[in-house]
Amino acid sequence: MAAPIEYADAAPEVRAVYDDIKQTRQIKDVNNFWKYLAHDPATLKRTWQSLKQIMAPGALDAVTKEMLYFAVSVTNGCEYCIASHGTAARKAGMSEAMFGELMAVVGMANETNRLANGYRVPVDPAFDK
Amino acid sequence: MAAPIEYADAAPEVRAVYDDIKQTRQIKDVNNFWKYLAHDPATLKRTWQSLKQIMAPGALDAVTKEMLYFAVSVTNGCEYCIASHGTAARKAGMSEAMFGELMAVVGMANETNRLANGYRVPVDPAFDK
Amino acid sequence: MAAPIEYADAAPEVRAVYDDIKQTRQIKDVNNFWKYLAHDPATLKRTWQSLKQIMAPGALDAVTKEMLYFAVSVTNGCEYCIASHGTAARKAGMSEAMFGELMAVVGMANETNRLANGYRVPVDPAFDK
Amino acid sequence: MAAPIEYADAAPEVRAVYDDIKQTRQIKDVNNFWKYLAHDPATLKRTWQSLKQIMAPGALDAVTKEMLYFAVSVTNGCEYCIASHGTAARKAGMSEAMFGELMAVVGMANETNRLANGYRVPVDPAFDK
Amino acid sequence: MAAPIEYADAAPEVRAVYDDIKQTRQIKDVNNFWKYLAHDPATLKRTWQSLKQIMAPGALDAVTKEMLYFAVSVTNGCEYCIASHGTAARKAGMSEAMFGELMAVVGMANETNRLANGYRVPVDPAFDK
Amino acid sequence: MAAPIEYADAAPEVRAVYDDIKQTRQIKDVNNFWKYLAHDPATLKRTWQSLKQIMAPGALDAVTKEMLYFAVSVTNGCEYCIASHGTAARKAGMSEAMFGELMAVVGMANETNRLANGYRVPVDPAFDK
Numbered sequence: 001m002a003a004p005i006e007y008a009d010a011a012p013e014v015r016a017v018y019d020d021i022k023q024t025r026q027i028k029d030v031n032n033f034w035k036y037l038a039h040d041p042a043t044l045k046r047t048w049q050s051l052k053q054i055m056a057p058g059a060l061d062a063v064t065k066e067m068l069y070f071a072v073s074v075t076n077g078c079e080y081c082i083a084s085h086g087t088a089a090r091k092a093g094m095s096e097a098m099f100g101e102l103m104a105v106v107g108m109a110n111e112t113n114r115l116a117n118g119y120r121v122p123v124d125p126a127f128d129k
Numbered sequence: 130m131a132a133p134i135e136y137a138d139a140a141p142e143v144r145a146v147y148d149d150i151k152q153t154r155q156i157k158d159v160n161n162f163w164k165y166l167a168h169d170p171a172t173l174k175r176t177w178q179s180l181k182q183i184m185a186p187g188a189l190d191a192v193t194k195e196m197l198y199f200a201v202s203v204t205n206g207c208e209y210c211i212a213s214h215g216t217a218a219r220k221a222g223m224s225e226a227m228f229g230e231l232m233a234v235v236g237m238a239n240e241t242n243r244l245a246n247g248y249r250v251p252v253d254p255a256f257d258k
Numbered sequence: 259m260a261a262p263i264e265y266a267d268a269a270p271e272v273r274a275v276y277d278d279i280k281q282t283r284q285i286k287d288v289n290n291f292w293k294y295l296a297h298d299p300a301t302l303k304r305t306w307q308s309l310k311q312i313m314a315p316g317a318l319d320a321v322t323k324e325m326l327y328f329a330v331s332v333t334n335g336c337e338y339c340i341a342s343h344g345t346a347a348r349k350a351g352m353s354e355a356m357f358g359e360l361m362a363v364v365g366m367a368n369e370t371n372r373l374a375n376g377y378r379v380p381v382d383p384a385f386d387k
Numbered sequence: 388m389a390a391p392i393e394y395a396d397a398a399p400e401v402r403a404v405y406d407d408i409k410q411t412r413q414i415k416d417v418n419n420f421w422k423y424l425a426h427d428p429a430t431l432k433r434t435w436q437s438l439k440q441i442m443a444p445g446a447l448d449a450v451t452k453e454m455l456y457f458a459v460s461v462t463n464g465c466e467y468c469i470a471s472h473g474t475a476a477r478k479a480g481m482s483e484a485m486f487g488e489l490m491a492v493v494g495m496a497n498e499t500n501r502l503a504n505g506y507r508v509p510v511d512p513a514f515d516k
Numbered sequence: 517m518a519a520p521i522e523y524a525d526a527a528p529e530v531r532a533v534y535d536d537i538k539q540t541r542q543i544k545d546v547n548n549f550w551k552y553l554a555h556d557p558a559t560l561k562r563t564w565q566s567l568k569q570i571m572a573p574g575a576l577d578a579v580t581k582e583m584l585y586f587a588v589s590v591t592n593g594c595e596y597c598i599a600s601h602g603t604a605a606r607k608a609g610m611s612e613a614m615f616g617e618l619m620a621v622v623g624m625a626n627e628t629n630r631l632a633n634g635y636r637v638p639v640d641p642a643f644d645k
Numbered sequence: 646m647a648a649p650i651e652y653a654d655a656a657p658e659v660r661a662v663y664d665d666i667k668q669t670r671q672i673k674d675v676n677n678f679w680k681y682l683a684h685d686p687a688t689l690k691r692t693w694q695s696l697k698q699i700m701a702p703g704a705l706d707a708v709t710k711e712m713l714y715f716a717v718s719v720t721n722g723c724e725y726c727i728a729s730h731g732t733a734a735r736k737a738g739m740s741e742a743m744f745g746e747l748m749a750v751v752g753m754a755n756e757t758n759r760l761a762n763g764y765r766v767p768v769d770p771a772f773d774k
Binding site for chain 4: 260289290291294295297301305308309312313316317318322323325326327329330331333334336337338339341342343344345353355356358359360362363364366367368369370371372373374375377378379380381382384385386
């Protein structure tokens with residue numbers, strides 16, 4: 001089981017990514033996810049650059065993107081991602097009322113996904129247009 | 130493999146649900162999902178009532194809820210739900226630019242969920258507060 | 259994409275498995291699953307022997323086992339397995355009323371699994387005894 | 388991370404659900420799942436009412452329903468649900484011999500689901516009738 | 517439902533990605549995956565660049581990487597990815613004997629993953645070192 | 646929650662499996678997975694015999710098989726299996742560079758599986774040959 005790589009022990013290419021994360025997010029230290037990915041600097045850099053591009057506000061705002069991220073993580077049962085993106089969504093503006101409704105939708109979607117599977121429901125032609 | 134139950138052949142309790150769906154959504158006919166669930170009127174009624182309550186705009190608006198529904202369906206690989214909720218999200222106002230960003234987030238979340246799993250990243254204490 | 263291996267074209271070790279499936283299940287021909295697995299006779303034989311042992315009535319009867327198999331297949335969204343084990347469960351005695359209740363449980367379990375994930379519910383000490 | 392809402396601190400609408408759970412199940416306190424859902428009283432109430440309806444004995448008895456719930460939870464890897472529904476299934480009458488056979492079926496179904504996927508096995512026409 | 521974007525109809529930024537895919541893989545046309553992603557040029561470009569970097573032979577050779585890709589796709593039940601990466605793995609050198617063993621491992625892993633879940637097996641201290 | 650069954654407390658049929666595992670793997674004690682499966686001797690024996698057959702080097706070598714096992718376990722989020730097969734893969738020769746590339750492939754496959762789902766990409770005819 002690997003240990004996290006702290007800034008003080010990091011190679012220059014890893015520090016450069018940590019610095020960019022800290023500046024972009026205006027935080028003092030990066031979270032564990034990055035400190036473990038740092039064992040593979042190529043993956044660290046590529047993952048951060050992709051995430052930075054994808055999570056920047058655009059046609060969707062930051063809180064919507066974080067809620068979508070959270071919905072996927074809950075569906076997959078990824079404990080780390082549930083914890084980190086739950087925190088991020090709240091930081092981006094998700095209220096407890098929004099959280100409650102988000103969870104209700106995620107639960108319901110997981111239920112009806114299986115109802116559709118088990119009843120072998122064919123796609124309506126109207127949905128294929 | 131069951132056949133869909135059309136309005137003309139439906140029992141009164143099934144027709145009552147179909148009528149409520151059509152009125153709520155302002156549509157002329159219900160989609161296949163409901164016509165298959167109708168084989169179990171108790172599940173049909175309960176599922177519709179839950180869905181009606183959950184998907185009504187509240188702290189989250191309709192398009193956000195539909196995008197969350199779609200994100201879960203894509204993660205689970207439910208073809209019917211991808212088709213139906215992709216259509217519903219567009220109808221609720223999702224533009225193609227929003228769809229593109231939604232898909233980018235869903236893809237990335239599915240990737241980093243596995244990076245967190247495989248690197249066995251422990252939850253940061255800050256995320257447990 | 260591989261083609262199914264029919265009895266007439268099968269090697270003796272494959273035929274031996276086909277014969278045992280047909281005799282055990284009292285059927286005239288094996289279903290596609292076996293005709294594709296036959297491309298790897300070792301996997302064909304091991305899978306059939308495991309399945310034969312596991313699905314034989316014991317502390318659980320045949321219909322309960324087939325319903326459990328179906329519940330897993332629906333959760334995973336495996337179309338082939340939903341079709342084949344739905345048929346097998348009905349053949350083993352699952353009525354449409356049982357099917358309706360089975361699907362209701364499977365849907366609900368998939369929903370509450372995600373509610374438990376997203377709310378990060380800790381296991382009650384009573385459940386660890 | 389939310390804290391569980393205990394009965395003493397709960398709003399009247401939450402207490403009403405807790406009371407119904409305790410009376411229905413003949414238990415002294417509700418388990419953590421409900422104490423976390425209580426942060427969203429609408430979801431708490433809807434989830435309990437659905438669960439109460441679905442899990443009541445009908446065409447399937449209580450132990451079969453709990454085993455199906457457990458099979459889904461194991462497939463999804465939901466730790467909380469594995470712990471709670473494993474306990475519930477045993478309470479409803481699942482013996483250790485039944486548990487062993489249940490687990491064997493769940494394991495096998497997860498294996499053959501992927502064999503069917505990877506070999507791209509087409510659904511037999513007989514399964515579509 | 518979107519239509520694929522063919523080279524003749526593609527914007528210059530999309531054509532640039534198509535050209536790089538064709539040159540890298542020495543093929544005459546890109547497969548459907550890219551023609552659909554082309555609806556979002558930013559995702560098209562980022563996904564191709566990541567894939568090109570990740571799938572290049574390094575500490576692991578091309579066929580091993582394609583088999584890993586296939587194993588994930590089978591586990592998730594992604595039909596498109598099973599078809600495309602099954603083809604890619606064979607092109608990279610996967611024999612039918614290798615395919616058979618790959619599928620056996622993938623099936624077994626999906627089975628024992630659930631056995632570990634359901635029996636709630638704690639991680640051995642030796643695995644945490 | 647079951648307790649592990651140690652060798653000293655095990656029935657002869659369980660001991661026989663433990664002995665074979667220890668001899669095959671040249672280890673002094675079996676890991677927890679087997680000590681929990683031992684509650685169902687039939688599953689213990691069948692699982693070990695299948696695993697022994699499947700994981701033996703053949704057309705694929707041991708380290709490739711362990712990496713495939715790990716890739717599936719990461720995709721499913723099975724903590725125990727990630728820990729045990731991560732250890733096994735390293736023991737079989739997986740270097741940290743190989744691990745980094747393996748994880749990059751697994752992450753990317755999980756991402757593109759969902760991109761293919763969400764864009765509803767049809768299988769290219771060339772992949773069906």
